[in-house]
Amino acid sequence: MCPRRGRCLRERHGPVRPAQPEGGRDEAPACRAAGTGGNGGRPGSGPESFPLPCGPGLLSPARIMSTQIRFGTDGWRAVIAEGFTFANVARVAQAAADYWRDHPVPGCDLRVVVGYDRRFFSDRFAECAAEVFAANGYEVLLTSMATPTPAVSLAVRDRRCIGGVMITASHNPAIFNGFKLKSHYGGSSDPETCRAVESYLDRSPVRRLAAAEAQRQGRLRRVDLQPPHVRTVRRLVDFAAIGRSGLRVAHDALFGAGAGAFEALLAGTTCQVTSLHTEHDVLFGGLNPEPIPANYGPAAAFLRRHPHDLCLVTDGDADRLGAMDGRGRPLTTHQLVCLVLYHLHCHRGLKGRVVKALTLTSMVDKMCSAWGLPLLETGVGFKYICPEMIKGDVLLGAEESGGMGLPGHIPERDGLAAGLMLLELLACERKPVRRVLLGLERQFGPHRYGRHDLHLPQARVAALLDRLRNAPPDRLGRWPVAEVKTFDGIKLIANNGAWLMLRGSGTEPVLRIYAEAATDTDVRRLLKLGLRWTRQV
The missing domain is CATH 3.40.120.10 (Alpha-D-Glucose-1,6-Bisphosphate, subunit A, domain 3)
Incomplete structure (x- = not known):
């Protein structure tokens, strides 16, 4: 591969030949043919x-x-x-x-x-x-x-x-x-x-x-619809500051609808944009178009050879955001939310309510407590955050999957707007993103996070969650359980702030197991504990 600024890096794949339905017929003409008479399968x-x-x-x-x-x-x-x-x-x-x-x-x-x-x-x-x-x-x-x-x-x-x-x-x-x-x-x-x-x-x-x-x-x-969206998102940020920053920005579109978006957003600025995986590949390069570290391999390898200031990663429809630092080391979606919250409050001086999904890091809770920001916790899914944004006075709405809703914008997650907000942060800080994160950890402590998705029949997922709600464990390993939340799955919070949560996916036959603690070792222990519970149903 030969990288070119502002150009797509092409990964080679074999030709995509979509499977035909049984009988070798495409379903679309058949769907349109019914009741149409002899007009080529179209209604009259x-x-x-x-x-x-x-x-x-x-x-x-x-x-x-x-x-x-x-x-x-x-x-x-x-x-x-x-x-x-x-x-x-x-x-x-x-x-x-x-x-x-x-x-x-x-x-x-x-x-x-x-x-x-x-x-x-x-x-x-x-x-x-x-x-x-x-x-x-x-x-x-x-x-x-x-x-x-x-x-x-x-x-x-x-x-x-x-x-x-x-x-x-x-x-x-x-x-x-x-x-x-x-x-x-x-x-x-x-x-x-x-x-x-x-x-x-x-x-x-x-x-x-x-x-x-x-x-x-x-x-x-x-x-x-993309030009009006570009104009609107540019108005959300200090675009002049971004424009003169000279930031080297990579964007991994994961073969999704966000392909070319940051080239358009940053056109005419001093920023250098490298676009990755912008081809139209209905198989998404063999990966799920999800901005999580498991899918960052090809882009991370490129960044190790060609350092940038930041790599932004968007999902299949570009409403959610992930990222890596300039050398290909993953940043969690939790870290991105904390960075945006820090920027909105400490650089812009904004106040307002913070609305977060209960699977999001507890560092957000500590930041809100320290800065006097009201905090509301919701179930998983931006549809629970959206009504609060409509009410107004929301500084940030955020969820663990990388969805962020910003003040002055639509009551909707927008991965492209969130990406520009991170670039504005770097333009203000004039330091590597890792140094900004270290400053937040010094103030609020280390937070490590993990998630495991387990394919399970929905009946087993329901049975497990019912069992845990009816008789919640009183310990998470060596820590006593201090609080139990059951309004979306079950979340068990230990007396030291570590937590373990289990919930069923709203779209797939999947059990999601989430954990947060101060060390990666403790996170792994919590995830293993959650997996052990699944064997009891």
Whole structure:
């Protein structure tokens, strides 16, 4: 590989040949063919009620309709071609269209934004959803290219839309795709809205209007949402300070929708930008597009050979942020949140409430206590943080997965905005990021963190959590348990501040085990303890 500033570093992969459904047929034409007559598998000039696709190599209507759709932490996700099919995407879009029509929002039009990431067929799934909304009388703004989720959320708010849809499975493996719901305020729909949309499933027949016909009728427009997002994010920071800093910035896009974003954000500045893994690879280079150290290997190897000041890492839809220092050593998402909080309060002099997911480091608690900042702890998922941001007076909303919501911005996590905020911090400090972190550790003590994801059937996960809630252990190894929290899984906090937490994933059959302590050794012990508990059910 030959690095070039501002250019993509290309990793070589074999050709990607997506598997065909049984019978060698693509599902999309079949989905569109039903009830259309002889027009090439497209609906006619008007909206039609679509029977479900069936035929050789396709699922029967009964089997498709029996597919359960359940909204998790941030919308609905399923395996592509198993649960995540064109028929089911259309069902969910119809439910959302029916719900939003029945629940108008003052000041908002019957307009939706539909965006998508770089996953297999995301563009086609997005077009399918757009056709449903168009057939139901909505004005539809469909992104013209793969687009970061925060850009879609921003457009929902700024264009007075009643809602939005993002086709993405975020950080999940490549076999998944998903349907994120965005509400009129430009953030994740709250749990009540998600449950309500779920309850609207199959209340009315699916209606679709071919995209070409919807465009001809003026019901659908294809739009580029990235330039307005770039302008908005630049206004959030001291862009002049960043612009003259001369920082050497690497960005690992993990083959996701954030590819090229920091080149656009930092265009015209003295910063040097190196973009990594920006190719469109629906297999994400064989990794999950999640900003965690396990996925940093190729970028870390490059940084060891070619040092930078900071490497920013975005997930599959660029709403979450990870990072490495300039020599490829990982920074945890907990450290990034603490850095941003430190910068907002100590450099900018801002105050306000801090809202954090309960899986986030307790260093945030200590910082808030020392600086007199009110702290609120929520369940996992930005949909719990978003309502607090809408209320106002929130300095920072943050979660363990790298999602951060910033003051003066949409009530939504934005990995690109958080990345620029870190660059502003470095421009202010004029010192390596590791030295800034050492200063925080001297003030608030060392905090080490670990997480283990264990694939378990959901029934076993539920049984384990019920058992622990009903009879919580009174010790974490050698430490007495001082506090137990059960509003999202179970979190056991020891008398020295160390903690262990177990919860089920909202989107996968996975048990997540989290631990924090003062040393890596103690973190490993806590994780092993959590694993031992799983063998008891």
